Amino acid sequence: MDKHDVARILEDIALFLSIQGENPFKVRAYQNAARSIEDIDEAIETLIAENRLKDVPGVGDKIRWKIEALVLKGSLPFYEKLKKEVPPGLLELMDVPSLGAKKVKQIYDAFEIQSVEQLVEACENGQLSTLKGFGPKTIENILRNIENLKAYGKRMLWWDAKKLAYAMREKLSKLKQVKKVEIAGSFRRKLETVGDLDFLVASNDPEFVMNWFSKQPSVEKVQARGPTKSSVRLKGGLQADLRVVPEEEFAYALLYFTGSKDFDIFLRQRANQLGFTLNEYGMQPLLGKRKKNPVCKTEEAIFQSLKLSYIPPELREGAASIDAAEKGKLPKLVEEQDLRGTFHCHTADSDGHNTLTEMAAAAEELKWEYLGIADHSKSSYQANGMDEKRLFNQIDRIKEINQSRKFKVYLLAGLECDILNDGTLDFPNEVLKHLDYVITSVHRSFKMSEKEMTARLIKAIENPFTTMIGHVTGRLLLRRDPYLVNLPKIIDACIANGKIIELNAYPSRLDMDWRFWHHAAEKGLMCSINPDAHSTDELQYCSAGINCARKGWLEKKHILNTFPLAKVKSYLLENKQNTH
Numbered sequence: 001m002d003k004h005d006v007a008r009i010l011e012d013i014a015l016f017l018s019i020q021g022e023n024p025f026k027v028r029a030y031q032n033a034a035r036s037i038e039d040i041d042e043a044i045e046t047l048i049a050e051n052r053l054k055d056v057p058g059v060g061d062k063i064r065w066k067i068e069a070l071v072l073k074g075s076l077p078f079y080e081k082l083k084k085e086v087p088p089g090l091l092e093l094m095d096v097p098s099l100g101a102k103k104v105k106q107i108y109d110a111f112e113i114q115s116v117e118q119l120v121e122a123c124e125n126g127q128l129s130t131l132k133g134f135g136p137k138t139i140e141n142i143l144r145n146i147e148n149l150k151a152y153g154k155r156m157l158w159w160d161a162k163k164l165a166y167a168m169r170e171k172l173s174k175l176k177q178v179k180k181v182e183i184a185g186s187f188r189r190k191l192e193t194v195g196d197l198d199f200l201v202a203s204n205d206p207e208f209v210m211n212w213f214s215k216q217p218s219v220e221k222v223q224a225r226g227p228t229k230s231s232v233r234l235k236g237g238l239q240a241d242l243r244v245v246p247e248e249e250f251a252y253a254l255l256y257f258t259g260s261k262d263f264d265i266f267l268r269q270r271a272n273q274l275g276f277t278l279n280e281y282g283m284q285p286l287l288g289k290r291k292k293n294p295v296c297k298t299e300e301a302i303f304q305s306l307k308l309s310y311i312p313p314e315l316r317e318g319a320a321s322i323d324a325a326e327k328g329k330l331p332k333l334v335e336e337q338d339l340r341g342t343f344h345c346h347t348a349d350s351d352g353h354n355t356l357t358e359m360a361a362a363a364e365e366l367k368w369e370y371l372g373i374a375d376h377s378k379s380s381y382q383a384n385g386m387d388e389k390r391l392f393n394q395i396d397r398i399k400e401i402n403q404s405r406k407f408k409v410y411l412l413a414g415l416e417c418d419i420l421n422d423g424t425l426d427f428p429n430e431v432l433k434h435l436d437y438v439i440t441s442v443h444r445s446f447k448m449s450e451k452e453m454t455a456r457l458i459k460a461i462e463n464p465f466t467t468m469i470g471h472v473t474g475r476l477l478l479r480r481d482p483y484l485v486n487l488p489k490i491i492d493a494c495i496a497n498g499k500i501i502e503l504n505a506y507p508s509r510l511d512m513d514w515r516f517w518h519h520a521a522e523k524g525l526m527c528s529i530n531p532d533a534h535s536t537d538e539l540q541y542c543s544a545g546i547n548c549a550r551k552g553w554l555e556k557k558h559i560l561n562t563f564p565l566a567k568v569k570s571y572l573l574e575n576k577q578n579t580h
């Protein structure tokens with residue numbers, strides 16, 4: 001059990017105690033201890049062996065004994081007992097946005113509500129309105145958030161679905177009865193969330209493949225079964241469909257079942273204009289047309305027969321890519337290997353899990369040239385945001401690491417600076433001028449009107465020390481809708497002021513949405529693909545950002561962190577000089 005496991009359990013204990021109405025100081029003690037454990041630079045086993053755990057700030061004797069039990073014995077009866085004491089339904093209620101531990105406990109104490117269904121009933125029959133703090137607007141928000149949760153529950157983040165999808169594809173590919181296998185549908189188009197997985201197989205023995213598929217350990221229930229198609233529900237709730245086709249039809253079926261529906265319609269219309277019918281089985285001349293029947297073994301060949309450049313799956317969302325393919329004007333989409341670094345990364349100095357040196361080492365393993373550190377500012381107290389003293393200390397340590405040449409990767413000193421309610425920034429310009437760059441983000445007060453939120457962001461954009469705007473709409477996929485904001489105005493303001501909008505690659509954010517990037521980039525908006533990483537492992541989230549960037553038609557030239565280090569330094573320096 002490493003420090004991250006220990007910190008997670010301490011945070012769980014704090015949550016359980018909060019639900020039980022424990023003294024807030026006791027709750028905070030576990031939260032502080034969790035943060036301190038994340039901050040340590042050594043193996044936790046070493047600290048225990050050398051009796052130095054007591055020297056870690058925020059770790060008193062009682063919590064120290066619990067940590068030692070966790071690490072040395074692998075379990076903690078106190079933790080297990082707490083888990084059993086908290087009704088499972090209360091943790092389900094905690095998933096409803098706008099309901100924190102305090103409100104959940106209030107509801108439970110008053111009415112012993114332990115499920116979302118009971119909560120809905122209490123909202124609708126007026127029972128909840130008898131509680132202090134649960135006025136009509138609060139109840140309306142609760143019901144709306146529950147509806148959103150139900151709708152979201154039918155989908156899964158692409159990032160989470162890929163583990164299931166790739167594992168199944170790998171197993172299918174190893175069957176001797178399978179000649180070809182691919183994942184189609186929205187997953188192949190790399191939509192940010194998926195409602196199901198579509199597996200396409202070329203085989204002469206569909207019965208064997210169907211039997212094999214329905215008996216996999218990951219299958220929870222077989223929902224439908226036919227000679228060439230099966231539908232199952234996987235453990236975790238996601239639906240998966242398997243289709244088996246003859247090898248000669250595979251390319252046509254892959255094109256058709258990749259979609260989207262709109263794209264398929266436009267493509268079939270294109271085929272008709274050229275004198276062909278196109279479907280999942282093949283392409284044939286229209287009745288009465290004396291044309292040679294094309295035989296295509298690949299999607300590339302099908303597009304060629306339709307006198308189009310090959311259209312990558314990410315761009316198959318409508319007619320625009322077909323028009324561009326006809327004119328030979330499809331973009332050369334950015335690829336993961338084009339990235340040379342990134343800018344939005346947190347360390348243990350705020351709410352990250354790893355130290356500066358650990359993050360640098362991880363970036364070096366990725367063969368990046370640079371890594372930007374952007375920990376939270378002081379107003380993000382829930383994320384252990386840094387005050388001026390801690391910020392300057394971090395800047396000094398970043399300089400020392402660079403001067404030591406311990407790593408080939410170059411660290412850039414940045415900050416994720418809170419945008420306050422009135423649009424001013426969390427630190428004065430006299431502080432911000434010492435940084436290489438500044439990401440400005442909204443972290444609270446999401447319920448402003450569109451006019452107020454737009455003005456708030458534009459004021460931050462107009463601050464001379466803002467380099468880029470972070471997670472510009474504040475959305476959390478499958479959990480929280482974007483706040484109200486006039487995004488076209490924000491895009492125009494960033495272009496006018498020479499600011500960047502990040503493409504936040506955290507899989508549950510992917511913000512700004514890919515649907516806005518194509519036209520924004522055409523107008524001159526610069527992008528930065530940032531993982532919002534809170535650990536070394538999360539640097540890999542950049543690949544989710546690449547998916548989103550490709551769907552947004554972005555090329556290398558549109559993305560700051562495809563630039564080499566020298567060009568990035570020059571860009572950031574020029575940005576700072578323009579502030580004077």
